[in-house]
Amino acid sequence: MPTTCLRLTPQRNIILEELRGTRxxxxxxxxxxxxxxxxxxxxxGTIYRNLDYLHAQGLxxxxxxxxxxxxxxASMDPHLHICCMECGKVGDLPEDAASVSVRQEAMLxxxxxxxxxxxxxxxxxxxxxxxxxxxxx
Amino acid sequence: MPTTCLRLTPQRNIILEELRGTRxxxxxxxxxxxxxxxxxxxxxGTIYRNLDYLHAQGLxxxxxxxxxxxxxxASMDPHLHICCMECGKVGDLPEDAASVSVRQEAMLxxxxxxxxxxxxxxxxxxxxxxxxxxxxx
DNA sequence: TTAAGAACAGGAACTATTCCTATTTTCTGT
DNA sequence: ACAGAAAATAGGAATAGTTCCTGTTCTTAA
Ligand SMILES: [Mn+2]
Ligand SMILES: [Mn+2]
Ligand SMILES: [Zn+2]
Ligand SMILES: [Zn+2]
Numbered sequence: 001m002p003t004t005c006l007r008l009t010p011q012r013n014i015i016l017e018e019l020r021g022t023r024x025x026x027x028x029x030x031x032x033x034x035x036x037x038x039x040x041x042x043x044x045g046t047i048y049r050n051l052d053y054l055h056a057q058g059l060x061x062x063x064x065x066x067x068x069x070x071x072x073x074a075s076m077d078p079h080l081h082i083c084c085m086e087c088g089k090v091g092d093l094p095e096d097a098a099s100v101s102v103r104q105e106a107m108l109x110x111x112x113x114x115x116x117x118x119x120x121x122x123x124x125x126x127x128x129x130x131x132x133x134x135x136x137x
Numbered sequence: 138m139p140t141t142c143l144r145l146t147p148q149r150n151i152i153l154e155e156l157r158g159t160r161x162x163x164x165x166x167x168x169x170x171x172x173x174x175x176x177x178x179x180x181x182g183t184i185y186r187n188l189d190y191l192h193a194q195g196l197x198x199x200x201x202x203x204x205x206x207x208x209x210x211a212s213m214d215p216h217l218h219i220c221c222m223e224c225g226k227v228g229d230l231p232e233d234a235a236s237v238s239v240r241q242e243a244m245l246x247x248x249x250x251x252x253x254x255x256x257x258x259x260x261x262x263x264x265x266x267x268x269x270x271x272x273x274x
Numbered sequence: 275t276t277a278a279g280a281a282c283a284g285g286a287a288c289t290a291t292t293c294c295t296a297t298t299t300t301c302t303g304t
Numbered sequence: 305a306c307a308g309a310a311a312a313t314a315g316g317a318a319t320a321g322t323t324c325c326t327g328t329t330c331t332t333a334a
Binding site for chain 1 (some may be wrong): 195201203219221222228229230233234235238239240243244248249251252253255256257258259260261262263264265268272
């Protein structure tokens with residue numbers, strides 16, 4: 001059996017290290033800026049390709065529903081996200097902060113057409129920076 | 138007091154009528170195709186501008202988290218959405234099909250930084266068309 | 275060692291959406 | 305009804321996040 005081994009090139013390693021070193025859920029070009037300090041000749045295409053690769057390998061998360069740009073997250077333990085409606089900052093919520101309960105009887109009709117496989121839940125709010133700005137300005 | 142009156146131009150009226158005549162949650166250029174049959178000279182910019190206007194006036198919904206394109210929905214009664222992971226089709230679920238319960242104690246820590254104002258919940262699944270295609274092909 | 279495959283840098287292409295501008299339509303006060 | 309002001313429109317250019325392409329370099333496995 002051909003083992004689909006994980007190939008960790010220097011570029012992939014450094015992308016992963018940088019992502020693991022932040023809690024800011026950076027966009028692709030924020031990752032680009034972080035990685036370029038250590039690999040000045042890396043290309044943005046390599047950033048995108050390898051973020052996709054690492055996500056496909058199950059090593060990082062890809063948040064494609066938050067804001068207008070994709071964001072990436074190296075923490076794989078189950079948790080929820082909250083996004084500031086003013087500045088777009090993304091924060092973490094503990095996994096048990098909220099739960100989604102589904103009423104089967106109400107789903108039955110929908111299940112005739114759609115087979116439900118999962119869901120996406122995200123929270124919206126205002127971060128502390130934007131709240132203080134709002135009070136002063 | 139200056140009353141901010143609702144301006145319903147012919148273009149806006151027809152966009153609204155077409156959107157109210159479908160349950161397909163169309164994208165902007167699908168609305169464009171629908172409206173162009175009745176207004177052959179309308180521009181895509183007018184479609185976008187007026188879909189934004191109608192959304193700002195609270196007359197339609199704008200689904201910006203589903204798939205890679207915005208989708209629009211004229212049914213304003215509260216309901217949830219389910220999106221086919223194969224073809225991107227969007228369907229409705231009754232509002233009481235699912236509920237999100239939030240554990241206040243788990244939120245307290247997060248509330249110190251983020252003030253939570255709302256949330257977004259959407260379901261993922263496979264539509265019946267894609268299920269039959271999968272079985273045959 | 276060598277051939278095949280994978281990943282790379284750099285930059286072009288793609289595309290959904292927004293922006294710009296000259297023209298037309300609608301509104302408001304007289 | 306009329307004139308001036310404000311808003312909306314058509315058409316097309318610009319923007320920007322992401323993907324794709326190409327020639328080159330690196331890695332892996334006989
Ligand atoms: Mn996170
Ligand atoms: Mn709907
Ligand atoms: Zn903020
Ligand atoms: Zn489908």
